[in-house]
Amino acid sequence: MIGRLNLTIWLETIKSGALPVAVLLLVMLMIVPIPAMLLDVGFILNIMISLAVLMVAMNVAKPLDFSAFPTVLLLATLFRLALNVASTRVVLVDGHTGVAAAGHVIEAFGAILIGGDYIVGLFVFAVLMIINMVVITKGAGRVSEVSARFTLDALPGKQMAIDADLNAGLVTPDEAKARRQEVATEADFYGSMDGASKFVKGDAVAGLLILFVNIFGGLILGVVSHDLSFGDAAEIYIKLAIGDALVAQVPALLLSIAAAAIVTRVSSPLDLSGQISTQFGHARAWGPVAAILTLLGMVPAMPQLVVLPAAAVAGSIWWLLRRSEKAPPKPVDTIVDATPGHVIEWHEIAETAPITLELGYSLVSLVDERKGAPLMGRVTAIRRQLSREFGFVVPMVKVTDDLSLPGNSYQIRISGVLVGEDSAWANELLALDSGDCLEGVTGRAVKDPSFGLDALWIAERDRIDAVAAGYTVVDPATVIATHLNQLATASAAELFGMDDAQALIDNLKESYPQLAAGLTPAPYSLAAITALCRALLAERVPLRDFRRVAEAMVDLAPRNLDASDLVEAVRQRLGPLIVQTIVPVKMPLPAITFDGDLESLLVQSVQTAPSANWPFEPALARRIISAVDEAVQPMLVAARSFAVITSPLCRAAVARLLRAQFSDVAVLSFLEIPETKKVDVIAVVGGTPRLADANPYKGDHDAE
Known part of the structure; x- marks a missing residue:
């Protein structure tokens, strides 16, 4: 091992x-002289590398599958130029000894490709240069330039599309990260290819210049230094120069073809051969080809021995493809259907997003990227705001269309449970009536889905008239987003899970490692921490300062409290933070308290059934709700914050009792109010109500 x-x-x-x-x-290789045998090895290796690059370029499904191509092209070009420098040195130093002086590869190219006639070799080389420089390299360079420009221009739009899909719940954060990386890599690739195409063009020009250097340098050296006649020097050095140029030009041509194939590819699940064969595999394309070739074969001047066999081949291809298209489909197993698109995947039946917003078909335009997707921006802002308020990252909202809904309807589900539904009109505005609006504005009368206010759906052209009449006008995306915000706020505990608790602990470890180590896995399990956090969130207690929550839990660990008592004890440690969420620091806390006799009755009920969720008798519970409703109505109408204050022994039970009727009312115990916080008692439930008439903050009474 x-x-x-x-x-x-x-x-x-x-x-x-x-x-x-x-x-x-x-x-x-460019500096140190090498023998002719190593030159042969280098030239064969160069051809092998060029062929390998061409085959890889032909077999990739999309250009990014060969993202290393620009660098490979640079290294292959440098290798070929280094061989050119080494071969030029050998040709000029030892060329007078014969055409085999620069190795057998150059000799073979000079003998086979140009037939021993260096004039023919010059023309062959010129044709290859024209093909490479004027056609392939120039076209590939232009395609690379345009692709790079379009890719960079489309980059912001692609990134916004990824963000929209992430907000809509269509992709996971990991998938979005991978797509962003792919988009960035694509931009880098096409930018690199735009520069790499210049390597290919420069290599072709360098090959031409090296040919002239070899010819003129060889002629001068052969005549002056080696006493050769001009004809003998021309025959030897021009053959060597052309052979050397052709040896380098063939791999250069292969790399140019590979570069052109890469930049002209369109992304497809198939390689280039499969893509071409699939798109040419239609019988209707080959029938006209066979007919036209047959007509050409009937022309007397045409070579029938060549044209008619070609027509027969095209006709055979048409017949085979026609036959395959008419063939009956293969029987499919009735038990397991593995055809792509018919396999039922887990992600199709599993609900991965805790929050789901389902839209009717008329509201789909609110998430259309071509129209700016206004709803998606609102959803993102809501998630960010709620995450700051709650103290944990609110999970993504999955926005989908549902054809079973009426066109203008939408539904909001949290953890799979339908928590809200209403209607909105994508091309209209909602005018909210504050109660003192002027008449004269007409529209579709409804109730605001978030606050229950009277409202009208009006046309866009009536916006100015509605504002002038005193209405508050909002767009449909804001209406839906506000409704979503209200329901998500009320369901904060349902959105919090073990993964979120672990994330809080992980963040705590970075800043307070000893505190985190003393919190979990002992004495508290992850499940216990999650349950406590959910209990706090259920009563609108944020987790922004999780360090204080953790310190309270660690301090309370030796007391071995049960879950409910632990929540109450932690709340007492978080009292200043809870109070601060109700009123500003410099204002007294408006409070509604219970009469002493009623308070004693509530405590006795809880002590009689300490483990019961509803310890109060039904008649007593109805009386409490009725009395509290009468006491809080003035504050609710004035939209002022306040709290119901009671004994620590019955606070949790009273909070559960009032939560169903007054979801936004905070229920505190005496021990949760800081000693320095002033309290203004605005009503006493069960005794003689003392309601504030104008300003609930005008009286300053210290908390008892």
Whole structure:
């Protein structure tokens, strides 16, 4: 095992160091003279690399699958130029000895491709240069330039689309991160390809210049230094120069074709061969080809022995494709259907998003990216705001369309439970009536889904008249988002789970590692921490200062409190924070208290059934709710914050009793109010009510 591990480490070391060593060898190849035999090895290796690059380019499904291509193209070009420098040195130094002086590869190219006639070789090389520079390289460079420009221009839109999909719950955060990385890589790739195309063009120009250097340098050296006649020098050095140029030009042509194939690819699940064969695999395309070739074969001047067989081949392809299209489909297993698109996946039946917003078809325009997707921006803002208020990251909202809903209806589900539904009109505005609005504005009379106010759905053109009449006018995206905000706020405890608790603990570890270590896994399990946090959130107690919550839990651990008593004890430690969420620091706390006799009766009821969720008798509960309703109405109408204050022994039971009727009313115990906080008792339930008439903050009474 140790030997295998050492071998693996040794191989990884070689792999990581191979590329720097190769680059150094390329530089040395340009400087240090090498024998002709190594030149042969280098030329064959160059051809092999070019063929491999071309095959990889042909078999990728999309350009990003070969994202290393620009760098590979640069290194291959440097390798070829280094071989050109080395071969030029050999040709000029030893060329007078014969055409085999620069190695057998150059000699073979000079003998086979140009037939021993260097004039023919010049024309062949010129044709290859024209094909490479004027056609392939220039076209690939233009495509690279345009692709890079379009990709960079589309980058902000693609990133906004990813954010919209993430907010809508169509993708997970990991998938969104992967898509952002792919978009960034795509922009980098096409930008690099735009520059890499210049390498190919420069390489072609360098090949032409090196050819002229070899010819003129060889002629001068052959005549002046080696006493050769001009004809002998021309025959030897021009053959060597052209052979050397062709040896370099063939791999350059292969790389140019690979670059053109990469930048002209369209993303597809198939490779280039499969993509072309699929798109050409239609019988209706080959029938006209066979007919036209048959007509051409009937022309007397045409070579029938060539045209008619081609027509027969095209006709055969048409017949085979036609036959395959008419063939009956293969029988499908009736038990398991593995056809793509018919397999039922887990993600189709599992609900992954805790919050779901379902829209009727008429409201889909509110999430249309072409129209700015106004609802998605509101949803994102709501998530950010609620996350700051609650103290944990609110999960993503999945926005979907539901054809079973009426066109203008929407539904909001939290944890799979339908918690709210209403109607909205995408092309209209909602005018809210504050109670003293002027008449004269007409529209569709409704109730505001969030606050129950009287409202009208009006046309866009009536906005100015509605504002002038005193209405508050909001757009449909704001209406739906506000409704979502209200329901999500009321369901904060349902949105909090073990993963969120673990995230709070992980963040605590970064700043207070000792506190986190003393909190979990002992004495509190993750489930216990989650339950306590959910109990706090159920009563609108934020978790922004989780450090204080953790310190309270650690301090209370030796008392071995049960879950409900632990919540009450932690609340007492968080008293200043709870009070601060109700009124500002400098204002007294408006409070509604219970008469002493009623308070004693409430405490006795709880002590009689300490483990009961509803310890109060039904008649007593109805009396309490009725009396509290009478006491709080003036504050609710004035939209002023206040709290119901009672004994610590019955606070939890009273809070559960009042929560169903008064979801926004905070119920505090005496021990949760800081000693320095002033309290203004505005009503006493069960005794003689003392309601505030104008300003609930005008009286300053210290909390008892």
